[in-house]
Amino acid sequence: MVLCRALFLFALIATIFSTIAVAKDFVVGDESGWTLGVDYQAWAANKVFRLGDTLTFKYDADKDNVVRVNGSDFQSCTFPWSAPVLRSGHDTVVLTTYGRRWYISGFANHCKSGQKLVITVVPSQQLPWSPVPSPSASPSPSPTPAPEAAPSSNAPWTATVPRRSMLPKKLFKMIHRNLIAV
Template sequence: MALSRALFLFALIATIFSTMAVAKDFVVGDEKGWTVGVDYQVWAANKLFHLGDTLTFKYVAGKDSVVRVNGSDFQSCSVPWAAPVLGSGHDTVVLTTYGRRWYISGFANHCKNGQKLLITVVPSQQLPWSPVPSPSASPSPSPTPAPEAAPPSNAPWTTTVARRSLLSKKLFKMIHTNLIDV
């Protein structure tokens, strides 16, 4: 009994850390950053974005911003009234749902001059040795991609700091609970 709990705990920890290790951080525009004059569709064309990956937008704070919009606002370069605007100059966005994501600059004519990014986030594939059951074996329905023209949520964007702090607390609690009985 104790051995099976220890093995389960080990497999759980290995899965959590392997998922974290696989996630990638993409600096939008690479060394050029988030600026006018970069073709972000060419930049994104050879990249595969998965759940858990992050986009980092680097630019001069106060001289630009990042706004997540829907498809029609992306086409028209419109910043919705209630859309959250990021402006720190080093904004990190965690990709927590899959489907299409649209980002534009919120400054003057930057978007109309090409400063906009469209990506498609795909579900992460599970490793064959993963102890986590596949979605087909799960009794709950599998997630569906967000609709293309769905407006963005007005909730604050997820950051990597919040995700890691919650993971640490949950992991500590699980280890503590399972090792007490061993």
């Protein structure tokens, strides 16, 4: 019984930490960075963005910025004055909720010239508690994505964000309690 419990906990911990380790950092625009003249929809088309991944925006801070907006502001290339604006020139955004995300340049007419990005963040399929069905499962409706009413729903929105563990507190306590009992 003790050996079974220990093996189960080892497998659970290995699964969790291997999932956390596979988070990707996407440099928006790759070598070109965040600038005019890049087709960001084509750049994002062959990528899968998952919870825990990061977007890194690299640009000249004196000539550009990044603003997260909602879908209608994305279409019209406008943003509310209260929208958070990234200005460091090397900004990292952690994708903490799933659903659509819209980013534009708030500098001059850059957005109207095509400097804007829309992505869809999907739940990680590697987590055992993920709401996304496995490929062998029959098709079912996908979970409802997080609402996009306010740009601040994808907190944190700073360039100096420490990575937080994706390990839920209850699961941590269960593992800790069972490891001590073994």
